Amino acid sequence: MILPIVAYGHPTLKAVAQPITADYPELDTLINDMWETLAHSEGVGLAAPQVNKSIQLFLVDGNPFYPDYPAAKDFKQAFINPEILEVSEEMEPFKEGCLSLPNIYEEVMRPNKIRIKYLDENFQEHEEVFEGIRARIIQHEYEHLQGHVFVDNVAPLRKTLLQGKLRAISEGKCDVDYRMVFPRKKKHR
Numbered sequence: 001m002i003l004p005i006v007a008y009g010h011p012t013l014k015a016v017a018q019p020i021t022a023d024y025p026e027l028d029t030l031i032n033d034m035w036e037t038l039a040h041s042e043g044v045g046l047a048a049p050q051v052n053k054s055i056q057l058f059l060v061d062g063n064p065f066y067p068d069y070p071a072a073k074d075f076k077q078a079f080i081n082p083e084i085l086e087v088s089e090e091m092e093p094f095k096e097g098c099l100s101l102p103n104i105y106e107e108v109m110r111p112n113k114i115r116i117k118y119l120d121e122n123f124q125e126h127e128e129v130f131e132g133i134r135a136r137i138i139q140h141e142y143e144h145l146q147g148h149v150f151v152d153n154v155a156p157l158r159k160t161l162l163q164g165k166l167r168a169i170s171e172g173k174c175d176v177d178y179r180m181v182f183p184r185k186k187k188h189r
Contacts, residue, residue, distance in 0.1 A: 009170030047144030058141035087111035
């Protein structure tokens with residue numbers, strides 16, 4: 001089932017997500033629904049808070065970045081209860097977007113390499129190093145679990161200039177090809 005994606009300003013996007021255990025109710029269904037939602041929205045990542053679930057879960061699918069970024073090919077996996085253990089000092093800029101902030105793209109500096117510990121969808125523990133585009137996608141989604149969105153990383157003046165667009169998104173004044181929940185959309189009577 002395709003789930004609605006919550007828009008900027010929704011309280012779930014601002015909350016720190018909670019860890020989950022293998023007995024989380026209908027986890028397999030949620031993960032399958034999130035994969036379907038991600039494919040339908042043509043994104044490269046989707047965090048549970050974006051579908052109004054404040055839990056530590058996100059999915060990545062780097063394939064839309066291929067062939068521009070060869071390392072993105074076949075990078076498709078789930079991350080549960082992730083913890084970034086280490087980041088490189090080397091930073092790289094990249095113009096990011098987000099399904100919860102449609103039609104906004106801003107340059108964000110992020111570490112080029114990370115070491116992360118996480119559980120897969122079978123609750124098997126992994127510790128891996130990712131770099132380049134893979135590290136970028138992970139960090140973007142990981143931030144959703146911390147109650148942040150990518151525009152929190154842009155320069156304060158730039159974020160101030162975006163306030164009108166961000167308010168419009170929260171009010172539902174944006175064009176998208178997928179279902180969304182807008183926190184400040186006025187109901188018509």
